Amino acid sequence: MLRSMVSTAEREIRVGLWKIHILHHAAAREVWGLWLLEELAEHGHRLSPGTLYPALARMERHGWLEASQETQARGRRSYRATAAGRRLLAALKRDVAELYREVVLGRAPRGRAGASGENRGAAARHRKRTPSTRAGTK
Numbered sequence: 001m002l003r004s005m006v007s008t009a010e011r012e013i014r015v016g017l018w019k020i021h022i023l024h025h026a027a028a029r030e031v032w033g034l035w036l037l038e039e040l041a042e043h044g045h046r047l048s049p050g051t052l053y054p055a056l057a058r059m060e061r062h063g064w065l066e067a068s069q070e071t072q073a074r075g076r077r078s079y080r081a082t083a084a085g086r087r088l089l090a091a092l093k094r095d096v097a098e099l100y101r102e103v104v105l106g107r108a109p110r111g112r113a114g115a116s117g118e119n120r121g122a123a124a125r126h127r128k129r130t131p132s133t134r135a136g137t138k
């Protein structure tokens with residue numbers, strides 16, 4: 001087995017991203033270990049089976065994935081997202097979109113649709129905390 005390209009410390013933060021990825025695919029189709037390893041590798045994430053399989057087992061234990069009976073009989077454990085897994089994915093999509101807006105696009109949080117002035121105030125306060133503005137108030 002190739003040495004993992006991801007350190008233990010990095011794995012701690014990346015494992016959540018991999019799980020979102022797994023949930024995304026399991027909501028759309030049946031997935032299994034090898035397919036996921038290849039899929040994640042295409043995105044540049046080289047996981048070892050020793051990282052992926054325990055993650056799948058934990059996701060199943062949490063009730064986000066369920067193993068399909070027929071493929072289990074053929075010796076391959078396949079998974080689909082459960083209703084709970086789909087609900088979680090929907091919430092995570094909002095989190096990922098928000099994270100992308102801020103971390104990648106560098107935009108301040110926006111008030112949600114129909115939000116009160118309180119949320120818009122939070123966005124304004126957030127903008128005031130940017131280094132350029134802070135330097136100006138000194």
Ligand SMILES: [Zn+2]
Pocket residue numbers: 021025039040043
């Ligand atoms: Zn993918």
